[in-house]
Amino acid sequence: MLFTKLEESRQQQLNEEQSLYGISRDELNQLLPHLGCEAEEAEKMLGEICERYVFYFERHNCRKPVSLAQEALRQAAREIAARKMRGTLNLHCFKVAKEVLQKYQDDRFRERLAKDRPPGSPEALRRELLVFFQNGGGSNPDTQTEEVISRAVKRVMEGGKNLPSLWAYCCNHLANEILRQDWKTREGELMEKFWQYLHSEREKAGQIEETIRGKLKGFFVRKSVIIPEELADETISRIRFHLALHPDKVPKLVRGNEVDGLRKFFYAFARNVLHEYWDKVQRGEFGNELSELD
Secondary structure, three states, X not given: OHHHHHHHHHHHHHHHHEXXXXXXXXXXXXXXXXXXXXXXXXXXXXXXXXXXXXXXXXXXXXXXXXXXXXXHXXXXXXXXXXXXXXXXXXXXXXXXXXXXXXXXXXXXXXXHHHOOOOOOOHHHHHHHHHHHHHHOOOOOHHHHHHHHHHHHHHXXXXXXXXXXXXXXXXXXXXXXXXXXXXXXXXXXXXXXHHXXXXXXXHHHHHHHHHHHHHHHHHHHHHOOOOOHHHHHHHHHHHHHHHHHHOHHHHHHHOOOOHHHHHHHHHHHHHHHHHHHHHHHHHOOOOHHHHHHHO
């Protein structure tokens, strides 16, 4: 009974010492001269700002938006009082809120990577991605690395469900997707690299590519595909990207073997494209084309 009364007394004292927005009365008194308003108006302003940043943190899927908003407001108020800044609470709070959000996201991302098997860290992941984009011929490895991290952080903040390995999601999915998009903007360069892989002579390389395209088209026709030319082009597009991404594997697969050496290599990609095609057929994505053939 005595303990309960002491606890209630302590809680009441805390409530009297603290404002509703995580700022103590002493801190509020130190802040007032720099706001240019009375205490009642200042408390109203603090409430509006705090509410605004609760919504800000909620929009970014933070787990404790009220606590983060109060932390940002408290930190901004202390800095304004310490630096004797006037009339800048809302603007400065926005700057601090972004810093608080960044730290919160970094912490969540680090915690999620630590749960991988084996555990990882943001620093090690950045190094891995940077090497990946450099070796893959990325146009801007540093920017592309940060884009992967940014998209992965967003996925983590959204909950990261059905994501057994964040490291694999970054390196195997996001990084490949971003590098593929990068190479698509440099199609001419990609084709030139591909022809060099096929043959040292440009004309001969073009002939080899057309021969391969014809064989791939025949492969898809034999599998009763309704768009054999499109799938043949998709297969060649994927192989161009793969050869640009893994130039160290090219000598074993291409040079000196020409069409015969490439057949098994290309058909492995063609089978993957075919599997994806039949999956789309089962989902009804080619329903219109199939009905036109009836």
